[in-house]
Amino acid sequence: MENILPRRAVLTAGALAAAVAATDVAFAPAAGAAADPADIVLTDGYIYTVDAHDSVHQALAVSGGRIVYVGTTKGAARYVGKATKVVNLHGRMVMPGLHDGHLHEMSGGKGLLDCDLKYAALTVEEFQATIQEYLDRTAEHEPDGWGSVVHWYQQAIRPAGTKLTRADLDALNTKRPIVVESSDGHTILVNSRALELAGITAKTPNPPDGVIERDKEGWPTGILQDGASNLVDAKIPRPTRAENLKIARTALAALAEQGVTTFMDAIATEDALRAFTTLAEQGRLTARAHFAHLVEVTDTDPIPELKRLRRKYDGGPIKAGPRRTQRQAVRDSSAPRRERLLASLGRGRRRTSPARFEQQNHIKEAIPLPGKPGGPLA
16 A cells, blocks of 8 residues: 555544444445534545455545544535535545554653654764754753753764764763763763763762773763663753643654554653643543553552552543543553452453553544644645
């Protein structure tokens, strides 16, 4: 299909339909019967239902957040009223929304707002130019706002064998502390300002779970491995509630562009729960959000905290409408312990599996997306 239709068009259109699982007959009114005008009618498209027969149709109609018709473009005309928005797809594809069962949407959203090196194979000069452009673009955070750089593919720095140090960051035109996160998840590179704020000097010992890399004279090079990065991380201010809302909105926009209409945060924090609950209350939650709150094996009694989070943030059963709902799941590395936690929470095993989504309520339900000028369906 990608040889015929642009991938962006396919998946963005797909985000409109959270589920299409029936035939023309199942959705259409009786022959000759009048149909109530729909809110949105999509015509002349490739409506891929993913039903038992993988049937394909031309059109669909959405009313009140639910798909009320799937069939031919001619048949969809019965659902067009004075206020109906009609979109001619010109052959573009609509498909059921995608479910992502393991996601870290807050870190992903933040990464989209940070300086993204995109795993690219860069020269030192290209590495510096990309970060400098980001620093210039965010100059309002001078001189003390932390600069965050992500997706650094350190093994691909050219020429092969080049190893970056704090000197490469110190050469940039900024006074800000900078942290560059390696794509391997074990290494960061920081500039001298960041080392200073973290109190890391030649006399600083390696932590038990990490390494401060040093030059021949014993001075930190700016490379911090594993637990050593916590020395810097502890000095970085946590995002404010307003910043978390921006991160969550950025993540939702990216998910919508890829056709993802349901996701589960695999290690959810209360900051994430709070941000997405706020968006739900504002009617701006464009995907179903499920949260697996991390339970540490060292927690002696996690039940009261889990119950508190459930009371405060559980959105209840899924309903069709402008607001999306949230369901907290429990995540723990020990299966027997997880069963005990679930039992204590008053939920059966089948009902609370973290990877389970509310599939029985997905059929014929659509998720409205905010308009995006210039987008495929705008």
